[in-house]
Amino acid sequence: MAEPALSIRGLTKVYGNGFHALKGIDLDVEQGDFFALLGPNGAGKSTTLGVVCSLVQKTAGQVSIFGIDIDRDFARAKYHLGVVPQEFNFNQFEKVLDIVLAQAGYYGMPRREALPRAERLLKDLGLWDKRGGSARMLSGGMKRRLMIARALMHRPRLLILDEPTAGVDIELRRSMWEYMRRINREEGTTIILTTHYLEEAESLCRNVAIINHGEIVRNTSVRGLLAELDTETFLLDLAHPVAEAPAIEGFEVRQVDSAQLAVVVHRGQRLNDVFTALGERGIEVVSMRNRANRLEEMFVSMVEQGSDARARAEQVEVGQ
């Protein structure tokens, strides 16, 4: 069996101020996977990726990239790694082409090889026309694409994308999704993605790990996770306004506004029963949609459960 693209064992990070950012996490990402690492702000996502990229020094644990232990031969492991960080981290005063060519140079790529590679990537990402301009003149979305082009210059087998579409408009986000899908599918690049747009993870990723308070709380397939989803909320647009939400036995029904109802449907319940009950009351539904994306509901519920458990534990501690 092929080595995992990324293997993490017992990874611990305690910062200088005593903050326990990672509490011995284990994680495997298989080769060719499109993997989401999700979690609220401060959960430990960026610290985990920072250790993998050598930007953060781990306190304990092991990290291997394609079977190469970073403690033994980090330089060789880094050849396989491409990183698109959350924040812009290039010299804003340099030219676009110079930024990607310099990155190739840092990996020892000769210029005669780097130039055509840069041309292809910048064209693919719609930046070729901007190659001679200073990076600070680019829009936010272009800067993000520049970081993707830069990360791909040395043909990494593992690409880490830390919130790559943050602040990017919807149209551009969709085109970036398509590009990421393409390099994952056609070039076999393993991709690890962190994002706050859970729709993004649901749409792109096959597997997911959820990290909270420095611990992995779930590590499974996106499909498996969604199958566990216990409730879904549907928004029903009504043909005529209603004065109040009708009571339907077994269902939680709330009025969003006079012409819209929100209905919470638990696993095993039939949506048809809602329509029947509404029909009996003379309420006509003209359209219906999910309130939010499904993964988001799951994520919020997991994080809330984790917080509740933590609060309970703290109360017990205080009580003792």
Add this chain to the structure above:
Amino acid sequence: MNPAQVAIALWTLVVKEIKRFTRIWPQTLLPPSITMAMYFIIFGSLIGSRIGQMDGFSYMDFIVPGLIMMAVITNSYSNVASSFFSNKFQRSVEEMMVSPMPNWVILSGFVLGGMARGLGVGLIVTLVSLFFTRISVAHPLLTVGVVVLTAALFSIGGFINALLANKFDDVSIVPTFVLTPLTYLGGVFYSISLLPTFWQNASLLNPILYMVNVFRHGFLGVSDIPVGWALAAIVAFIIVLFTVALWMLERGKGIRS
């Protein structure tokens, strides 16, 4: 990385550093040229003619090597300090940290970039001095050797400063409060033989005195101190500071959390 890849990485970094300071030449190359021209006019031509001779040479001839060395020291140091700190500040240092480039290549790339600016400005100052005096070089090899070593030493110093700096103010503290006084008191404008015995001995603790004197010896053939010892001291300082800078880089001091 194999040796060819290391060479490409180092070349990339050096070219990038040279492009940086040439792109902003009105901030990096022009000011020292104007400042030094002022020194030549005021101290060399106007006041110097009233001072008379220093160590058997006209005052203008005496201060030219010192002023060239002063320009090399301050520009080598400030180039690396500001460039590396700027990389830290803009987080573009991460581009290098995530790459397989060895730390000694990163350090050498910045040091060579700093040396390029220091020596470049030194050359410009030398050319400016030709408007005021005729330069003759008594020991060309020694002159070139000591100026190159001095540029290397202060480039490494600038790198350590940038690693330790947390804000832009920290980058200017050492040049303002350490480097400038030591340079002015390092025999640029006078021979230490003019000083009382106590201050002559105190001056011997100033490392810049040795560099200025060896450089002047290369130009004029005169020096206040033994040339061999001075060269050995410069080389020893380079080895020690390079080792310290590399150790700090390996430990991620100031760049890794």
